[in-house]
Amino acid sequence: MKSLLPSVAHKIGTAIKNIAENKSSSWWYTPHAAAAAHAISERIPLVDFILEVRDARIPLSSKFKLLKKHATSTRRIIVLNKTDLASRSQVKQWMDYFEGQDDIAFRVNSHNRDSIKEFLTFLQARVRELINTGYSRHTITLMLVGIPNVGKSALANSLHLIGRISAAEKGRLKHAVVTPQPGETKNISSFKIASHPNIYVLDTPGILPPHILDAELCCKLALTGAIQECLDGEVELAQYFLAILTTSDEFKKWAKLGGIEKDMLVVTATDGEFDLEKTHKMKHCVTDHTQ
Incomplete structure (x- = not known):
């Protein structure tokens, strides 16, 4: 399922690049x-x-x-x-x-x-x-x-x-x-x-290159706050973040303890169909709210 991450990253990264192009120049430069x-x-x-x-x-x-x-x-x-x-x-x-x-x-x-x-x-x-x-x-x-x-x-x-x-x-x-x-x-x-x-x-002020050609790089920069938040692409960015979380070793440990079906959240996160109602039907997984 990790192979799906680049496709989601490309989707959000391309959205960010398109916004920059529509503004005639990168709004961060x-x-x-x-x-x-x-x-x-x-x-x-x-x-x-x-x-x-x-x-x-x-x-x-x-x-x-x-x-x-x-x-x-x-x-x-x-x-x-x-x-x-x-x-x-x-x-x-x-x-x-x-x-x-x-x-x-x-x-x-x-x-x-x-x-x-x-x-x-x-x-x-x-x-x-x-x-x-x-x-x-x-x-x-x-x-x-x-x-x-x-x-x-x-x-x-x-x-x-x-x-x-x-x-x-x-x-x-x-x-x-x-x-x-x-x-x-x-x-x-x-x-x-x-x-x-x-x-x-x-x-000193933070500086990004005038143009960022790598879509996945754009996604990572947006996710960590290096690029200003924008309205377009927020759903894809959330999907990418969720996909990262659900493919992490930490999540797999909790998923195993909670009985969550393997890769269930990864699929919903990366195919754009994540539904909170689906998660309510899953077996309850004890979590630490302080994390």
């Missing part, structure tokens, strides 16, 4: 986005570290394509954010994958204090390694980059808060606006996260 992309490109060679933030649920699909235009740097760190929303075992597998690609990667939950402390300690260690090579700058800059809604601003806020507390610094805290909607960050802002040496992190 506005003139403001183009200006932001130019500003980010200008700063990439000037900062000390690039923190490429990706969604831990789609670590390949959330890759920041703008970095392709720049030479690969050993100072790029792939940050898998939103790990609280992803499978722990799969995140571990992706970390192993990036290590095999000789990439530096770190997994983090921007809303967890302990996770942010670990991330800050990790960043400070990278900075010390840089300074030990004879690097002479008194101020180190790290720039958060990525597609929309991967949690760059939330990371900036948390690093700023934890960093100021750790350094026992006084003064008013800065705060980047964080919302569930993509594209909220409009400008590049700096936040101090450590002292001795001074370390600043730059929060």
